[in-house]
Amino acid sequence: MTVHERRTRDCQARLRDAGAAVAVLAPGANLRYLTGVTETPSERLCCCLLPSDGDPVFVVPDLSGAQVREATWVSDVRTWRDAADPTATLEDAVDDCVADTGEVLLDGTMWARHVLAVQSVVGDRPFGLVETALGPLRARKDAAELDALRRAGAVTDEVMTGLFADADSLLGRSEAELAREVERRLVDAGGEGVSFEPIVAAGPNGAKPHHHGDRTVERGDPVVLDFGTRVDGYPSDTTRTVVLGGDPPAEFETVHDVVLSAQAAAVEAVDPGVEARTVDRAAREVIEAAGYGDAFVHRTGHGVGLEVHEAPYVSADSTTTLEPGMVFSVEPGVYLEGRFGVRIEDLVVVTDDGCERLNDAPRGWRV
Ligand code: ZN
Ligand code: ZN
Numbered sequence: 001m002t003v004h005e006r007r008t009r010d011c012q013a014r015l016r017d018a019g020a021a022v023a024v025l026a027p028g029a030n031l032r033y034l035t036g037v038t039e040t041p042s043e044r045l046c047c048c049l050l051p052s053d054g055d056p057v058f059v060v061p062d063l064s065g066a067q068v069r070e071a072t073w074v075s076d077v078r079t080w081r082d083a084a085d086p087t088a089t090l091e092d093a094v095d096d097c098v099a100d101t102g103e104v105l106l107d108g109t110m111w112a113r114h115v116l117a118v119q120s121v122v123g124d125r126p127f128g129l130v131e132t133a134l135g136p137l138r139a140r141k142d143a144a145e146l147d148a149l150r151r152a153g154a155v156t157d158e159v160m161t162g163l164f165a166d167a168d169s170l171l172g173r174s175e176a177e178l179a180r181e182v183e184r185r186l187v188d189a190g191g192e193g194v195s196f197e198p199i200v201a202a203g204p205n206g207a208k209p210h211h212h213g214d215r216t217v218e219r220g221d222p223v224v225l226d227f228g229t230r231v232d233g234y235p236s237d238t239t240r241t242v243v244l245g246g247d248p249p250a251e252f253e254t255v256h257d258v259v260l261s262a263q264a265a266a267v268e269a270v271d272p273g274v275e276a277r278t279v280d281r282a283a284r285e286v287i288e289a290a291g292y293g294d295a296f297v298h299r300t301g302h303g304v305g306l307e308v309h310e311a312p313y314v315s316a317d318s319t320t321t322l323e324p325g326m327v328f329s330v331e332p333g334v335y336l337e338g339r340f341g342v343r344i345e346d347l348v349v350v351t352d353d354g355c356e357r358l359n360d361a362p363r364g365w366r367v
Contacts, residue, residue: 015052021102026110029306045086140325148234153358156236164367167244191229198227206341219246239345262286262332270355276318283332301329
């Protein structure tokens with residue numbers, strides 16, 4: 001049995017436990033995780049019906065038939081031709097494999113036009129999200145997934161450390177230029193492009209956690225560098241805040257120390273059996289005690305797998321119990337509007353007795 005089929009059978013057991021009749025998967029991470037198919041979402045209906053019992057059925061555009069058959073272990077791949085209405089093919093597939101009653105779980109990323117097509121053929125019944133059944137399975141990574149995540153982390157660390165070594169040549173260039181430079185270096189180091197648009201936020205722009213712009217990086221600017229690549233489809237995501245030369249603004253050093261301590265405390269709090277909110281609390285306590293609580297404007301972290309943001313989320317209200325194999329970011333930050341921001345981010349994997357960091361680029365601000 002292939003790894004994808006084994007995952008699918010596990011998912012079906014969870015569908016039965018949940019009383020669901022079928023999961024309808026759209027192009028994206030869930031589909032890739034269970035079938036190996038990496039189609040891109042588009043206006044053409046492409047989905048996989050995964051009934052709680054029996055074998056899955058693909059409904060795909062004719063022009064994608066060959067590549068879907070080649071990519072997946074699923075043998076029932078039905079195609080519809082461009083000039084035809086895919087609803088008839090979908091309806092036949094539903095008749096053949098989906099029970100008459102029971103909940104229909106839809107992929108959270110499915111386009112609305114395809115949701116309406118599914119609705120039109122399954123009739124009046126309850127709907128839910130595939131993620132409720134599949135999220136807990138995807139959250140625990142297997143050995144091959146961890147290997148890919150480790151390698152993606154290593155590529156990113158290598159690029160981060162290389163940037164520090166070339167600090168002098170980076171001064172005087174714009175944030176956008178540096179973002180392109182990061183992208184080029186990630187590919188040169190063996191990564192599959194970027195896992196998200198790299199964030200290079202200099203000076204006061206660092207106070208906007210997801211800033212993209214073209215400010216020139218000046219001597220003494222704190223610079224938030226947040227980027228990642230993919231290896232075997234699995235992403236990395238790491239952040240450092242550095243000063244490429246010169247003296248940082250007042251209070252920067254203090255804030256950097258606080259964020260670094262908060263990150264260390266949160267990583268220290270990661271243990272199997274604790275709730276995710278315990279990790280968030282560990283970071284937040286350090287930042288609050290230093291008087292910057294209001295400036296820590298986001299959750300402490302997010303799960304990372306085929307998607308850069310996925311379960312488990314490390315937030316103040318998350319009661320998810322951490323289990324070995326879960327991978328998530330630990331990324332506290334302090335953002336002082338109009339002045340600067342500091343964020344430090346590593347990915348960690350929960351182990352049997354704590355956690356392992358997937359990033360080890362130097363965390364200090366002076367490079
Ligand atoms: Zn990040
Ligand atoms: Zn992140």
